[in-house]
Amino acid sequence: xxxxxxxxxxxxxxxxxxxxxxxxxxxxxxxxxxxxxxxxxxxxxxxxxxxxxxxxxxxxxxxxxxxxxxxxxxxxxxxxxxxxxxxxxxxxxxxxxxxxxxxxxxxxxxxxxxxxxxxxxxxxxxxxxxxxxxxxxxxxxxxxxxxxxxxxxxxxxxxxxxxxxxxxxxxxxxxxxxxxxxxxxxxxxxxxxxxxxxxxxxxxxxxxxxxxxxxxxxxxxxxxxxxxxxxxxxxxxxxxxxxxxxxxxxxxxxxxxxxxxxxxxxxxxxxxxxxxxxxxxxxxxxxxxxxxxxxxxxxxxxxxxxxxxxxxxxxxxxxxxxxxxxxxxxxxxxxxxxxxxxxxxxxxxxxxxxxxxxxxxxxxxxxxxxxxxxxxxxxxxxxxxxxxxxxxxxxxxxxxxxxxxxxxxxxxxxxxxxxxxxxxxxxx
Numbered sequence: 001x002x003x004x005x006x007x008x009x010x011x012x013x014x015x016x017x018x019x020x021x022x023x024x025x026x027x028x029x030x031x032x033x034x035x036x037x038x039x040x041x042x043x044x045x046x047x048x049x050x051x052x053x054x055x056x057x058x059x060x061x062x063x064x065x066x067x068x069x070x071x072x073x074x075x076x077x078x079x080x081x082x083x084x085x086x087x088x089x090x091x092x093x094x095x096x097x098x099x100x101x102x103x104x105x106x107x108x109x110x111x112x113x114x115x116x117x118x119x120x121x122x123x124x125x126x127x128x129x130x131x132x133x134x135x136x137x138x139x140x141x142x143x144x145x146x147x148x149x150x151x152x153x154x155x156x157x158x159x160x161x162x163x164x165x166x167x168x169x170x171x172x173x174x175x176x177x178x179x180x181x182x183x184x185x186x187x188x189x190x191x192x193x194x195x196x197x198x199x200x201x202x203x204x205x206x207x208x209x210x211x212x213x214x215x216x217x218x219x220x221x222x223x224x225x226x227x228x229x230x231x232x233x234x235x236x237x238x239x240x241x242x243x244x245x246x247x248x249x250x251x252x253x254x255x256x257x258x259x260x261x262x263x264x265x266x267x268x269x270x271x272x273x274x275x276x277x278x279x280x281x282x283x284x285x286x287x288x289x290x291x292x293x294x295x296x297x298x299x300x301x302x303x304x305x306x307x308x309x310x311x312x313x314x315x316x317x318x319x320x321x322x323x324x325x326x327x328x329x330x331x332x333x334x335x336x337x338x339x340x341x342x343x344x345x346x347x348x349x350x351x352x353x354x355x356x357x358x359x360x361x362x363x364x365x366x367x368x369x370x371x372x373x374x375x376x377x378x379x380x381x382x383x384x385x386x387x388x389x390x391x392x393x394x395x396x397x398x399x400x401x402x403x404x405x406x407x408x409x410x411x412x413x414x415x416x417x418x419x420x421x422x423x424x425x426x427x428x
């Protein structure tokens with residue numbers, strides 16, 4: 001089942017935020033036009049994005065603990081309100097709530113990311129209508145990045161063409177692996193070769209930016225299996241690849257299978273080897289890493305929406321269980337689609353809890369997130385003990401020397417393999 005929500009203070013019924021979190025309606029928005037570099041404390045320069053969560057899946061993958069539901073899991077639990085048939089209308093209600101809460105915010109929306117679940121279980125017209133609600137309420141930046149995730153088996157050329165005509169310009173396909181036996185362990189239902197075909201169909205529909213998601217370290221996967229997956233992904237011609245180490249989450253079917261001894265657990269050394277293989281294959285194909293788990297063929301190919309998360313920008317997460325952040329206030333919605341829909345139908349915010357981040361919290365989060373980026377994090381964020389740890393990391397070959405001399409902590413390849421440990425040392 002999906003993981004539990006954090007604790008927090010109650011969200012007001014109207015969803016209102018402290019005035020300090022909101023930019024002034026008279027403030028000119030003149031931040032970096034790429035949306036990539038800005039002062040996280042300056043509301044006028046922070047980009048605004050939207051995440052739209054679609055919580056439906058045809059089946060539940062054995063490794064997944066996301067807030068998703070199959071049709072059978074919603075039977076008898078508010079199914080009418082939680083129906084896929086009226087979900088676009090329900091989510092549009094939250095977009096309108098966001099407009100009321102953010103008031104006369106002068107910023108057009110810079111990024112929209114539709115995730116899940118499987119967003120493409122909904123008709124393409126519904127996704128376009130959800131995007132249209134954001135355009136109507138807030139306006140979209142002229143060069144807004146608009147992404148949806150997609151299951152390879154849930155789209156066809158006509159569907160992709162309708163998305164593109166409706167304003168989507170980036171798409172992310174869940175490939176995970178090119179090997180059938182690996183997909184079987186993950187409980188993925190698509191057939192090998194279908195994700196690669198989807199890339200060609202997306203290109204034909206006019207999508208300029210296409211991502212393939214890969215997972216390494218699945219029980220039973222060999223180095224050759226992983227190389228084959230990378231080669232298949234690269235052969236398809238995306239301009240972005242995400243490669244994540246499999247994390248076995250408690251409460252998932254995969255965790256239960258490992259506990260029963262049905263499949264082996266993959267150790268950290270294997271994960272490290274697979275990461276090095278990914279870096280070798282991807283860099284040879286013209287991809288550069290820009291975040292520990294993400295590679296792109298150019299700056300334009302980077303996922304700007306995810307960069308908003310990593311750089312502490314503002315985003316509104318609409319949908320069951322979605323998380324939001326505006327001006328140092330973080331909140332999260334109720335998880336169940338029925339409860340989510342009921343709150344909005346009753347004129348209430350679906351927020352389940354929130355927290356107002358102190359300056360120290362925001363400093364630590366900047367280190368945690370920015371250190372994972374190719375540009376790294378400013379050494380000025382570090383306290384004396386953290387700076388001493390950074391010097392030790394530099395001496396141990398975990399941080400690059402030239403950026404360090406210029407005042408930034410940037411991970412080396414070896415540092416990326418040990419990123420979690422480096423971060424812990426720098427925030428202490």
